[in-house]
Amino acid sequence: MSFKKRSPLPAQSRSLLELANGEHGVLERLDLPADVARRLMELGFLPGARVTAARSAPGGDPRVFRVDGVDIALRRETAAHLKLRAGLDPHA
Amino acid sequence: MSACHGCPASTTITPPSAASGKDGPAIVAIVGPPNSGKSTLFNRLTGLRQKVANYPGVTVERRMGVARMPSGREVSLLDLPGIYSLEPRSEDERVTVDVLRGRMPGVPVPEAILLILDSTNLSRNLALVAPVLALGLPTIVLLNMADDLRKRGGELHIGDLAHHLGAPVELISAVDGEGLGTVYQFLDGTVAIPASVQLPVLQNVPACRQWAAHVTGKSGYRAPAPPVWTHRLDGLFLHPVAGPLVFLLVVVAVFQSIFTAAVPMMDGVEALVEWSGRAVAGLLPDSAFRDLLIEGVWSGVGSVIVFLPQILLLFLFLGVLEDSGYLARAALIADRTMAKVGLQGKSFIPLLSAYACAVPAILSARTIENKRDRIATILIAPFMTCSARLPVYTLIIAAFLPERHLLGPFLGTRAGALLGLYVLGFLAAVATARLLKSSILKSERTPFMLELPPYRWPTLRSLGLRLADRSKVFLRRAGTVILGVAICLWVLSHLPLRDGHFVPIRESLAGAIGHTVEPLIQPLGFNWKIGIGLITSLAAREVIVGTLGAIYGIEGGDESSVGLQAALQQDLTLGGAVALLIFFAFAMQCMSTVAVVRRETGGWKYPLMQFLYMGALAYTGALAANLLITRWLA
Numbered sequence: 001m002s003f004k005k006r007s008p009l010p011a012q013s014r015s016l017l018e019l020a021n022g023e024h025g026v027l028e029r030l031d032l033p034a035d036v037a038r039r040l041m042e043l044g045f046l047p048g049a050r051v052t053a054a055r056s057a058p059g060g061d062p063r064v065f066r067v068d069g070v071d072i073a074l075r076r077e078t079a080a081h082l083k084l085r086a087g088l089d090p091h092a
Numbered sequence: 093m094s095a096c097h098g099c100p101a102s103t104t105i106t107p108p109s110a111a112s113g114k115d116g117p118a119i120v121a122i123v124g125p126p127n128s129g130k131s132t133l134f135n136r137l138t139g140l141r142q143k144v145a146n147y148p149g150v151t152v153e154r155r156m157g158v159a160r161m162p163s164g165r166e167v168s169l170l171d172l173p174g175i176y177s178l179e180p181r182s183e184d185e186r187v188t189v190d191v192l193r194g195r196m197p198g199v200p201v202p203e204a205i206l207l208i209l210d211s212t213n214l215s216r217n218l219a220l221v222a223p224v225l226a227l228g229l230p231t232i233v234l235l236n237m238a239d240d241l242r243k244r245g246g247e248l249h250i251g252d253l254a255h256h257l258g259a260p261v262e263l264i265s266a267v268d269g270e271g272l273g274t275v276y277q278f279l280d281g282t283v284a285i286p287a288s289v290q291l292p293v294l295q296n297v298p299a300c301r302q303w304a305a306h307v308t309g310k311s312g313y314r315a316p317a318p319p320v321w322t323h324r325l326d327g328l329f330l331h332p333v334a335g336p337l338v339f340l341l342v343v344v345a346v347f348q349s350i351f352t353a354a355v356p357m358m359d360g361v362e363a364l365v366e367w368s369g370r371a372v373a374g375l376l377p378d379s380a381f382r383d384l385l386i387e388g389v390w391s392g393v394g395s396v397i398v399f400l401p402q403i404l405l406l407f408l409f410l411g412v413l414e415d416s417g418y419l420a421r422a423a424l425i426a427d428r429t430m431a432k433v434g435l436q437g438k439s440f441i442p443l444l445s446a447y448a449c450a451v452p453a454i455l456s457a458r459t460i461e462n463k464r465d466r467i468a469t470i471l472i473a474p475f476m477t478c479s480a481r482l483p484v485y486t487l488i489i490a491a492f493l494p495e496r497h498l499l500g501p502f503l504g505t506r507a508g509a510l511l512g513l514y515v516l517g518f519l520a521a522v523a524t525a526r527l528l529k530s531s532i533l534k535s536e537r538t539p540f541m542l543e544l545p546p547y548r549w550p551t552l553r554s555l556g557l558r559l560a561d562r563s564k565v566f567l568r569r570a571g572t573v574i575l576g577v578a579i580c581l582w583v584l585s586h587l588p589l590r591d592g593h594f595v596p597i598r599e600s601l602a603g604a605i606g607h608t609v610e611p612l613i614q615p616l617g618f619n620w621k622i623g624i625g626l627i628t629s630l631a632a633r634e635v636i637v638g639t640l641g642a643i644y645g646i647e648g649g650d651e652s653s654v655g656l657q658a659a660l661q662q663d664l665t666l667g668g669a670v671a672l673l674i675f676f677a678f679a680m681q682c683m684s685t686v687a688v689v690r691r692e693t694g695g696w697k698y699p700l701m702q703f704l705y706m707g708a709l710a711y712t713g714a715l716a717a718n719l720l721i722t723r724w725l726a
Contacts, residue, residue, distance in 0.1 A: 035181065036539050038177075038297060039176065039181055040541065041297040041298065041301070042176040043541060044216050046297070046298055046301055055327070055330045056330070057424045058330070058331070058332040058333075058335050058336055058425060059332070062424060062437065062542075064326075064330070068213060068215065068216040069212075069216075069315060070213055070544075071322075071543070071544040072542065073427075073541070073543075073544060074539070074540065075427070075431070077539075078539040078540065078541070
């Protein structure tokens with residue numbers, strides 16, 4: 001089971017996990033079941049939204065992300081499925 | 093609106109005008125996202141004391157109250173759990189949606205809606221406006237936390253916003269009552285309703301959000317500056333090293349102050365109880381009734397009331413943690429530990445509030461989306477050390493443990509022992525969760541999403557109301573359950589009559605009951621008096637203190653009532669005392685909790701299982717403690 005997860009991802013599909021503290025990116029898609037994706041979108045994680053990585057809990061998981069001026073904590077396992085748009089943030 | 097041009101499924105809703113009837117609406121629902129201030133507004137308008145705190149998901153049930161308009165008319169208000177949309181994911185959200193759609197049996201369909209939003213995050217909050225307006229009820233949009241918005245330099249034009257939403261809009265501050273005049277006007281049906289507008293496709297979140305962003309832009313909204321202090325404080329509280337350290341310091345300070353700061357107040361209450369008992373005794377002639385009053389009622393109820401200051405102190409600390417917003421951070425820090433036992437960080441909030449009382453904690457488990465996680469949380473919540481255990485713990489600890497410095501002057505042995513018992517309860521909860529989640533309640537992991545609200549100063553009003561409410565609950569219980577037990581116990585411990593005289597307690601009915609269970613509890617180091625206390629404490633844990641107070645009061649006679657601590661020292665060995673502490677840490681001695689678990693899980697299966705499991709754990713734990721300590725001392 002576990003080696004499956006380690007299969008390398010294509011370089012261009014960065015996820016929220018790859019953001020350093022204070023760094024931001026633009027969300028491209030949510031690779032999650034529809035109901036989970038829906039609630040995340042209601043919380044502000046919409047395709048096109050600018051997400052900034054903030055602090056994490058001691059130990060690195062879960063991590064706080066700032067979207068729409070609100071701090072929301074997600075586990076790494078969830079954040080890994082929120083994919084970022086390649087290239088630079090157009091709004092920066 | 094332009095953002096929605098070309099959406100074939102978009103709808104135009106014409107809400108019926110609130111002013112169409114001669115009066116305003118009779119039943120009005122308060123709707124909004126979590127932590128937007130619904131309950132604060134509800135309390136303001138109704139004068140009730142619905143619990144509020146600074147984290148999402150405090151209200152998990154509908155609550156009805158009556159608001160009296162300045163015009164004298166009365167309107168029924170419904171406070172509902174927070175929602176992000178009309179697509180519920182958890183039990184508490186389902187309540188709101190069912191009420192709004194008129195599908196909740198026994199709840200009248202609301203005739204109008206107060207939609208309360210957080211003005212400091214407008215565009216994100218406005219997404220809820222479209223589905224709520226589409227319900228077709230007269231709705232006013234209330235932008236709460238106007239004071240916070242202005243303080244941080246934000247602004248907006250409510251006239252423009254009303255025009256683009258097709259609904260009346262007002263900036264309010266539920267905390268200090270700003271803007272409530274318009275709310276009253278709306279409830280009286282005298283607010284002008286703007287022309288209705290075309291709303292976006294409701295099922296489509298991106299479309300709703302796009303529409304919200306568009307409307308926000310049109311209303312001259314300037315977002316407030318980010319909450320700088322919240323980010324600074326999170327820098328400390330979520331720091332990898334400082335964060336857990338601060339948490340530990342806070343906890344130690346709380347426990348130490350329960351033993352030190354509360355003592356003068358407890359002495360005061362105790363003196364008052366003794367003084368009033370003597371005064372009453374002096375007024376009455378020598379009779380069986382006087383004995384009942386002094387030995388039964390005063391010793392029984394009085395010995396429990398003494399613990400009120402400690403309980404209030406605990407609630408004060410919990411109140412500050414909840415109202416400030418720290419609780420959500422604690423849930424974040426705890427998530428990793430919770431994940432290891434198969435639960436999620438969201439379970440941590442009900443568990444933390446179980447330190448006050450398991451009943452509201454079990455209700456607040458409704459915010460957990462996954463049903464099996466929710467049941468697991470309900471089953472482990474009674475292990476958390478609730479405030480009813482506090483009198484039992486502090487009584488026994490003070491009687492058997494001399495006070496010495498443990499960590500310099502910061503932490504004494506007694507506070508340390510109390511802390512240990514709290515940790516023990518938590519470990520039992522966590523171990524049980526692990527057991528449940530790896531067996532009968534196994535489930536897929538649900539994603540954890542937790543909103544961290546900005547820190548806020550707890551208001552004196554809110555803290556004061558909490559303490560007043562808690563005192564009322566505590567004193568009511570002392571005046572009903574404990575009073576009743578004390579009277580029954582006095583009667584049972586004097587009957588049967590022999591030659592027209594009362595028998596000594598040892599030969600009484602109560603004594604007989606105690607002696608019947610004694611063989612069962614003797615291995616734990618308990619005698620028949622403790623046995624009577626264990627039986628009465630099945631109703632509620634702190635009843636054992638009142639029971640022992642009454643038993644010793646009867647034994648000692650009215651004039652020379654032996655102190656409860658001194659009496660316990662004669663009746664329990666050290667092994668028995670520790671065993672009693674362990675028994676109370678694990679056993680489910682609370683009928684209210686059994687009842688609420690039955691209601692929340694919809695049957696007797698889980699409460700019965702929980703009762704037996706906790707009872708077995710309590711018995712074996714106490715047995716092991718007594719055997720080990722007795723052997724070690726020998």
